Amino acid sequence: xxxxxxxxxxxxxxxxxxxINNGYVLIKDxxxxxxxxxxxxxxxxxxxxxxxxxxxxxxxxxxxxxHSAMTLLRGYGEGLPLMRWLSEKIWPVEAxxxxxxIEMGTMLxxxxxxxxGTTAFNDMYxxxxxxxxxxxxxxxxxxxxxxxxxxxxxxxxxxxxxLLNEIRKENRENINMMFAPHAPYTLxxxxxxxxxxxxxxxxxxxxxxIAETKDELNTIKDKYNMTPCELLEKSGVLDVNVLGAHCVHxxxxxxxxxxxxxxxxxxxxxxxxxxxxxxxxxxxxLELGVNVCLGTDGASSNNNxxxxxxxxxxxxxxxxxxxxxxxxxxxxxxxxxxxxxxxxLGFEKLGEIKEGFKADMIMLNLNKPNMIPNxxxxxxxxxxxxxxxxxxxxxxxxxIMEKGAFLNIDEEKVLFECNKLCKEFI
Numbered sequence: 262x263x264x265x266x267x268x269x270x271x272x273x274x275x276x277x278x279x280x281i282n283n284g285y286v287l288i289k290d291x292x293x294x295x296x297x298x299x300x301x302x303x304x305x306x307x308x309x310x311x312x313x314x315x316x317x318x319x320x321x322x323x324x325x326x327x328h329s330a331m332t333l334l335r336g337y338g339e340g341l342p343l344m345r346w347l348s349e350k351i352w353p354v355e356a357x358x359x360x361x362x363i364e365m366g367t368m369l370x371x372x373x374x375x376x377x378g379t380t381a382f383n384d385m386y387x388x389x390x391x392x393x394x395x396x397x398x399x400x401x402x403x404x405x406x407x408x409x410x411x412x413x414x415x416x417x418x419x420x421x422x423x424l425l426n427e428i429r430k431e432n433r434e435n436i437n438m439m440f441a442p443h444a445p446y447t448l449x450x451x452x453x454x455x456x457x458x459x460x461x462x463x464x465x466x467x468x469x470x471i472a473e474t475k476d477e478l479n480t481i482k483d484k485y486n487m488t489p490c491e492l493l494e495k496s497g498v499l500d501v502n503v504l505g506a507h508c509v510h511x512x513x514x515x516x517x518x519x520x521x522x523x524x525x526x527x528x529x530x531x532x533x534x535x536x537x538x539x540x541x542x543x544x545x546x547l548e549l550g551v552n553v554c555l556g557t558d559g560a561s562s563n564n565n566x567x568x569x570x571x572x573x574x575x576x577x578x579x580x581x582x583x584x585x586x587x588x589x590x591x592x593x594x595x596x597x598x599x600x601x602x603x604x605x606l607g608f609e610k611l612g613e614i615k616e617g618f619k620a621d622m623i624m625l626n627l628n629k630p631n632m633i634p635n636x637x638x639x640x641x642x643x644x645x646x647x648x649x650x651x652x653x654x655x656x657x658x659x660x661i662m663e664k665g666a667f668l669n670i671d672e673e674k675v676l677f678e679c680n681k682l683c684k685e686f687i
Contacts (some may be wrong), residue, residue, distance in 0.1 A: 262307065262309045263287070263288060263289045263307060263308050263309070264287075264288040264308065264309050264310075264311065264620075264655070264658065264660070265285060265286070265287050265288070265301055265305070265308045265309070265310045265311065266285060266286045266288075266311045266312070266313045266318055266624070267285040267300070267301055267310060267312065267426040268283060268284075268285070268300075268312065268313045268314045268359070269283075269284065269286070269313025269314070269316050269317065269318045269624070270283070270284075270313075270316070270317045270318070270627070270638060271284050271296065271317075271318045271319075271361070271459065271614055272318070272320075272359050272595070272614070272638060272639065272642070273296065273318060273613055273615060274319065274320050274536040274595065274596060274599050274600050274612060274613045274614065275613050275614070275615050276675060278592065280290065280638060280639075281296070281297070282298075283298065283299065284297055284299065285297060285299075285300070285301045285313075286318060286470035286614060286622070287301060287303070287308075287341035288620040288655070288658050289658075290658055291619055291657040291659075292617065292618070292619065292620060292658065293614060293615060293616055293617065293618050293619070294616065295616060296614055296615060296616055296627075299372050300617065305381040307390050309660075311624070311653065313624065314403065315626065315627050315628045316494075316624045316625060316626060316627060316652070316653075317622060317624065317625045317627055317638060317642070318362060318412055318622055318623075318624050318641065319595075319614065319622065319625070319642065320599040320600075320611075320613055320614055320616060320621060320622055320623075321377070321378065321379070321380025321381065321599075321621035321622055321654070321656060322377075322378045322380065322381075322568045322569075322598050322599060322602075322610050322623070323380070323381045323382070323383075323555075323598060323599060323603055323606065323608075323611075323612065324374060324379045324380045324381070324382040324383065324478070324556050324557055324566065324568055324602075325364065325382075325383045325504060325525075325527045325554040325556040325602045325605055325606065326383055326385070326468070326504065326506040326507075326529055326554075326556030326557070326558060327370070327382055327383065327385075327556055327557050327558060327559060327566060328384065328385055328386045328558070328559035328561075329366065329367045329370035329371070329382060329384050329386060329559075329566075330358075330362065330363045330366030330367045330370065330386050330387075330388075330391075331366065331370075331386070331393070331559030331560050331561040331562075331614075332366045332369040332370045332560045332566070332679070333362055333365070333369070333679065333682065333683055333686065334354065334549060334559070334560070334613055334687075335413070335560045335564050335565075336561075336564055337350060337351075337354065337512070337561055337562055337687060338350030338351055338424070338561065341472065341537075342474075342476075342536060342537060343474050343476070343536045343538060343562075344474070344476050345535065351561065353394040354687070355387070358388070358684070360388055360391050361365050361682070362682065362686065363386070363387060363391040363392065364391040364394065364395060365675065365679050365682055366679070367386075367391060367392045367395040367396075368382075368395050368398075368675045368679075369675060369679045370382075370560065370566055370677070371395055371396070371399040371401055371670075372670060372672055372675060372676075373401075373560075373565065373566045373567075374401070374566050374568075375401065375654050375662055375667070375670075376567065376570065376649075376651065376662070377425070377566070377567045377568060377569060377648030377649075377651060377659060378623040378625070378650065378651040378654065379401075379566065379568050379650060380401060380402060380528075380621045380622075380623065380654060380656045381401065381402035381403065381404075381602070381603075381606070381608065381611075381621070382401065382402075382403055383403075383404040383406070383439070383468060383504060383527075383556070383606055384403060384404065384405055384406055385406040385408055385441045385443075385468055385506075386406075386408065386559075386634030387407070387408065388430070389405040389406065389407050389424055389438075390424065390427070392405055393405055393424075393427075393428070393436055393506045396435065397433065397435070398670075399661070399669075399670055400435070400656050400657070400659055400661050400664050400669070401435065401439075401661075402435045402436075402608070402621070402656065402657075403435065403436055404437045404438060404439055404468070404606050405424065405428070405436065405438040405439075405585040406438060406439050406441030406468045407420055407424060407441055408422045408441050408442075408443050409421065409440065409441060409442045409443060409448065409452070409456060410442070410443035410444075410447045410448065411447060411448070414442075414448055414452040414455070414456075415452075415455070416613040418440075418455065418456065418459055418579055420421060421438075421440055421441070421459075422459070422463070423609060424438060425438055425463060425500075434551060434657065435656070435657060437606070437607065438465065438561065439465055439466040439467055439468040439502075439504065440456055440459065440460045440463075440465055440466070440468070441456075441467070441468045441469065442456045442467065442469045442498070443469070443470060443476070443642060444469060444471070444473070444477065444489075445469075445471070445481055445489045445492050445493060446477050446480045446481060446489075446589070446649060447465070448557055448684065450485075450492070450496055453492070453493065453496035453497075453498055453563065454496045454497055455493040455501060456494055456498065457497035457498045457501065458497065460498075460501045461501055465501070466501055466502035466503060466504065466606075466607065467498055467501055467502070467503045467504070468503075468504045468506070469493070469498065469503065469504070469505060469506065470505075470506045470507055471489050471505035471506065471507060471508050471524075471526075472488070472490065472492065472505075472507060472508055472509055472510045472511055472515070472535075473506070473507035473509055473538050474509070474510070474536075474538045474539070475510060475539070477510075485661050488511075488512060488514075488515050489515075490511065490512075490514075490515040490518045490578060491497075491514075491515070493517065494518050494522065499518070499522040499524055500522070502523075502525070502605075502607065503524045503525065504524075504525045504527055504554070504606070505519070505524050505525065505526050505527065506527045506529060506556065506558070507526075507529055507533065507538065507541065508524075508526035508527070508528075508541050508546075509533055509538050509540065509541045510539060511540040511541075511542055511546075513577050514652075516542070516545065516546060516549060516551075517549075517550055519546065519549075520546075520549045520550065520551055523552070524551070524556070525551075525552045525553070525554055525601070525604075525605035525670075526541065526543075526546060526551060526553050526587070527553075527554050527555065527556040527605075528543050528553055528554070528555050528556070528571075528575055528597065529541075529542050529555075529556050529557065529558040529571070530571060530574045530575040530578050531557070531558075531570060531571060531574050532557070532558035532559075532562045532563050532564050534574070534578070535562055535563065535564075536562055540578050540579075540581075540582045542582075543575070543579050543589060544579045544582070544583055544585075544588040544589055547589070547593065552601050552604055552605055553597055553601060554597050554598070554601040554602040554604075554605045554613070555568065555572065555575060555597045555598045555601075555602065556569055556571070557572050557596070565582055567647070567648045568598055568648075569646050569647055569648040570647070570648070571598070572591075572594045572595060572597075572598055572642075572643045573643060573644050574591065574592070574593055575597075576588075576589040576591065576593075576594040576643060576644070590639075591637070591639040591640045591642065591643035591644060592639045592643075594643050595639060595642060595643055599612045599613070600612040600613060618657040619657060619658075620655055620656075620657065621655065621656050621657065622655050623651050623653060623654050623655070624651070624652055624653035624655075625642070625646060625650040625651055625652070626652050627641075627650070629649075629650050631645045631646070632645055632646065632650060654666045
């Protein structure tokens with residue numbers, strides 16, 4: 262059924278930064294047909310009407326870097342730096358993961374993301390067929406990525422190609438994929454070069470961790486006498502559309518490489534803080550015209566998937582890093598979480614509330630104590646909201662959550678099964 266949202270505040274995120282204080286959005290099939298101020302004058306027959314008084318409508322949020330099923334490892338391996346955290350805690354327990362763990366962990370992640378307004382996510386984790394199934398069942402948009410890591414990279418490329426062929430055959434509008442080499446320090450040069458060649462041949466992007474820690478910088482320098490960015494440029498990885506998770510430790514020349522190659526850095530402020538990795542030079546990258554987007558990383562190093570928290574933390578950290586209160590405004594950090602994310606992931610006509618665009622949007626209840634008064638709606642979204650204000654989620658024109666209740670997800674069952682699974686697993 263077609264939808265009409267009326268009498269709402271609308272943050273369009275369009276190129277003119279348009280905010281409509283009392284307007285409507287008309288959705289037909291999966292497309293936004295009209296966005297306008299005032300009252301809808303058209304026919305109401307066969308329209309489901311959502312009353313928007315006291316609500317803000319904005320584009321669905323896009324999480325550009327996560328490891329969704331790591332919800333099952335939330336709080337596991339606390340208090341360690343990245344390399345010890347991975348080698349001593351995460352990698353050993355990940356070796357025990359089965360399809361059921363991935364399915365339920367991803368299901369838990371999708372519920373958490375949807376509840377806090379995320380409508381699309383870019384995943385890098387094992388057994389992505391299970392992730393694909395959950396994304397389809399929940400209605401979320403997902404970009405899948407099988408990790409390519411270590412000595413078995415050739416076989417992992419084959420698995421990635423099998424997944425790609427399945428996605429192409431199914432031809433689902435909400436599902437896509439990227440090749441997902443883990444990082445420059447977990448693959449040899451031959452592997453990186455081969456992955457870049459396959460990605461070019463298949464016309465697909467690459468999702469990879471870049472320059473997350475000083476340890477990574479030192480490892481690459483000792484082995485190649487290069488920075489991670491220089492190594493990836495030489496291997497050809499940066500010749501396709503790249504989402505570079507973290508990009509914390511970048512030299513001036515690295516930033517020029519990123520600008521020239523049109524890499525999309527993914528800022529993960531809370532994970533970088535928790536693992537003491539550092540603060541990415543996001544404000545400088547934005548000044549260079551780089552398309553920076555936003556992600557949570559996995560729930561084991563964050564420890565949640567709440568993009569409202571990432572917006573607030575990410576903006577505040579940039580102000581602190583540069584000792585400049587004007588750095589990374591509320592609107593610009595919202596843009597990173599919507600428009601920039603859609604562009605980075607190749608989602609055409611997404612990330613804005615605009616006629617002809619796909620109908621992915623959320624509605625936040627503004628009648629909450631932390632959202633009053635409303636002098637600056639973008640400031641309230643970026644710095645006051647915590648995600649619990651999200652009461653409606655619409656993806657591809659379909660209502661996924663209405664008045665805080667899921668229409669086709671058995672949340673209680675998922676929570677019960679995940680609790681049980683984790684008690685048996687850890």
